[in-house]
Structure formats: C-alpha cells, structure tokens
Amino acid sequence: MATPIIELENVDKSFGPIDVLHNINLRVHAGEVLCLLGDNGAGKSTLIKTLAGVHKPTSGTVKFDGKPVEFSSPKEAQEMGIATVHQFGGTFPLMSIGRSFFVGVEPTKGWGPFKRYDRKKANEIAVKAVQDFGITRIDDGDRLIGGLSGGERQSLAIARAVHFGARVLILDEPTAALGVKQASHVLRIVLEARKRGLAVIFITHQVMHAMTVGDHFGVLIKGALAADFRKGEKSREEITDLMAGGEALADLGEEVEEYMASHDGHAPPAKH
Amino acid sequence: MNNLDFGNILRRPEAGALLGLLAVLIFFVVFGGIDFLKPAGTASWLNVAANLGIVALPIGLLMIAGELDISIGAMIPAGSMTVAILSGHYELPIWIGMLGSIAVGICVGIINGLLVVRTAVPSLIVTLGMLFAVQGLTLGFSVLLTGTTSVALSAPDWAKFLFGQFIANSFQVIILWWLAITAIYVFFIHYSPFGNWIFAMGGDKVSARNAGIPTDRLTIILFVLSATSASFVGMCQAILFNSAQVSGGMIFIFNCIISVVVGGVLLTGGFGSIIGIFFGTITFAIVNQGIYFTDFDRNWSSLIIGIMLLLAVLMNNTFRKMALNYSPKKKKGAE
Incomplete structure (x- = not known):
C-alpha cells in the first residue's frame, strides 16, 4: 500500500508527571477517513493537538509523507497541509462569507499602498468553493456568517481549509452540536473531502456518524489506542461498548429495566 | 448589486448612527432654530466633533478588535504639556516639542499594547492603570520642571497655520485633520486587508491567530494609534490656545466611548464601521452643543445624551439582527 500521508509511531505524550498518550500507532492514507472515538478525557484532543503541531510528542515520531517531521508550531503544520477545523472554528459571526473565507490571505487589486481588498473576487471564490461541496444554499458572499446554520458554518470552515490546500483535515467534533439534518450536511462534506483525496481525521463520540463516513476506526481509552479496526469489522454495539471503556453499554438498557422492576420504578444510582 | 436599496442601508453598521444624526439634527433645528446650522453654529459643534473624532476613531478600532483604551484621558493633557514644556518653557524649536508630544504618545501606546498582549490582563484595567500613571507623570514633571501646572506656549506662524488656526474666525483647522484622518481610516479599514484582520480579531481572536x-x-x-492620536489632539490644543494645563481630558474617555457606541460599534468587538463612528461623533457633538441654541437649561444635555446612547444601542442591536438574518430571497427569482 502507498505511504500514509501522516503516521504516528510509538507516540507518547506526558505533561509533567501525567501521561496522556501511551504508545500510539496510527496511519492515515490519502482518500481515507480515520474516525477517532473516545470518551471525554480519553486523550483525543491531545492526540489531535500533537498531529496539528500544538504539542510535541514526548517520545516517538510523527511522519509526514513517510519522512519524520517535528513541528515547531501549529503554523508549520498548517503550511505542510494539516488543517484543523474546530467546532465553528475559523469563522467570524459578524463578518461576511467572503471576508471570513479569506481572512489573512485577502485577495487584493490595485498597486503599492493602494491595494484594495477585492470583494467581488473574494465573494465569488468563497461561494464557489462552498457550492462545490454541495452547500448550494450559500449563494451570496456578502451574507454574514452569523446568519448561517451550524452545519453551513462548519461546511464553510471545511471548504476553506480544503481551498487553501489542506491534505490532512482534522475535524474536531464537527457534528457535536448539530441537529440530524445539519450533521448529515457535514458528513456529506467529509465524504466529498475524502473523494478529493484528502486524509480526514474525524473526532467524534457519535458512533452513528463515525460509522457513516469512516474507513478506519481508532478507539482511545485512557490515552491508549484500545482498538484499531477497519470498516465492517465491528458492529455498532461493539464500538459503543469499547468507547464506554469496555463496559457493556449495550446491556445497560436491560439492567436498568431489571433494577426498576425490583425497586418500585426508581432508576438505579449512577455507577462510578 | 449596487442599487441603493433601503434594506441594504439599514443592514450596515452605520445605519443607527445615520438615523440618530438625522434625528438630533431635526430636534435641534426645531427647538434651537436655524442659527444652529449657520456657520457660527456649525463651527461650535464641528470643533467639538473634530477634537473628539480624532481620538474616537482609534478607540472605535480598538473596540472592534475587542480592546479598550481609557488612558487617552491622560494622554491629551500629556501631549499638550509635552509640547508646552519643551517649546514654551525651555524655548526649544516648536518641531522638537511636537515630536516630543508624538513620541510620548507612541511610547505610552507601545507600553499599553505590550502589557495587554503579554499579561492578558483586560485592557480596561491595563489602561486604567496607565490613565492614572500618565496623569501622575504629567503633573509631577510639570511641577518639577516648571513649578506650575499651566505653561504658556507661543507657536510660530507655520505651526499655528497647520495645527492651531481658526479658519474664517471660527472653524478650528483640526477639522481638516479630522476629515483627512477619517478618509485614511476608511481606506485602511474598509478597503485594505488590514481592516479585515481587525474585524477578524474582534470576532474570534484564536481563529484569527490560526489564520495567520x-x-x-x-x-x-x-x-x-489611540495614544498618539490623543497626544496629537493635546498638541493641537496647546498650539491653538497658546497654553497647556495638566488637567482636562478626562471627559474625552466617556465622550469617545459614547460616540463609538452611537456609531454602531459592537462593545464586544467584531462589528462596526469608520463612517458610523464619524456620524456618531457628529451626533454627540450636536447634542453637546445644540443645547446652547435652544431655550432649554443646558443642564438637560446630559439627560439627552444618556437617552440617545440607550436608544442608539437598542437601534444598533435591531439593525445587527437584521443583518444577521438577511438572506437574499429576491435574487433567486431573478436568476
């Protein structure tokens, strides 16, 4: 198989005495969606921050295109084509779509000190980039970002990253705050990005969303990769159980019913 | 696209400021008579607006970027005392005094900026500290060096001509400076990439930094910019009035903030416009001076300013919501 775009080899990360990641091995190929699943505090954010150049691994290597790299800053990772899109990140509610899309790299016309921001060009490119991703409702680059729906904003942020040459797209819980329909927009965009040959790292704890788009799954538990499997190898229940730290969440329903039947309809106390 | 559609105007950040300006103009023409718009009357509020406006513009930019600078209240007397002490008391050439004023502004601005960036202490607190520090320094040095708190200054003709003359006996030359500076700001904020960055910073600082x-x-x-603009205004005042005092300037803090907010800038950053601040400043100046043209007791002017501020904020909120909810429905039919 071809060289993975990005690869982690035996990566450990600790903050002082606290080990956050142990011995992580992961590889993501172009045109593939890796879903990272895990409960809160499992180390998902630390892992993506290590990939995005925010943290340096304590030991182990990060390889980009097969070559070991060490990012000194998130900017360096960005320049190599690793883009992180946080929830609603990279968009500014009170700016127009065109202006927001080109923040920091505004197209200009004119010369010397009289270079002007080229509103028309920016709007055209931004609207086209988003529409290419299938969000046809966005057709006016002068609209303000704050007037878009959550899914549209997320889609805009992803389209922006792709437009500016991202090769690895890290999506940090892009569907967490979205409704069913909005989330499906975002998932469609993830698939479109995959089709264009990007490597997508999709962080979520919604198993359904992960199973819809994922080719490859990694489950993080307490900083270690507890499971690493490919599409179709595990059922939804198995994945949910894994995420809950091995506890059989699938049996929870039965357990609760039993408890309620024997305790006058009271719900069981939470387990710790 | 460029047709002047009323809805399009309302959705702009300066919509509230423009309507507010029209409202106060009508109010004072009705109650104060047409004298208010004759040259002598116009000069009275344009002079106030120009002095205030030069400082209000950079304050507005800071607010768009999510920061605030109240140390300008001390920078205005600091600027005028610097030029008066250097060129009046020590009789150095006027340009040395003027450079001194500007340099004091640049230094205080850099210290303010560095403190805000490095310590992450809210800029309100940083500049509040700076306000008192600069005030103390101005008073301390004035008494130490000159033995008094008021220093005379006689500027040569060219400096008077450029910074401190009355055009047609009533219009301060600083009005022209204000108009020129406003034009420069409009270009940089609304037509160059630089302005886009300021809006992005106020909208979401982390995302802005991530975008490079x-x-x-x-x-x-x-x-x-804000500290230097304030010391520039102080310098012009010293040249105009041939003297400088250590006090005064404090009133500029509130007046600037009112002008900026009436002008449609969102207090939490990310939204606003230069033209809006420009209108907001004129509106404020008209209310401030217009009262003298009416039969009302001048003590009522603060009441009017207070009500105007609240109305302006409510109006601006409404217009901002309209801008957010706007989507071009009619365009679909045209296509």
Missing part, C-alpha cells in the same frame, strides 16, 4: 494574522502586533499598533 499577527494579532499581537496588530493590538500594539492599535494602542499606539
């Missing part, structure tokens, strides 16, 4: 915008440098530049 030098947020720290930009913050420092904005603080330098």
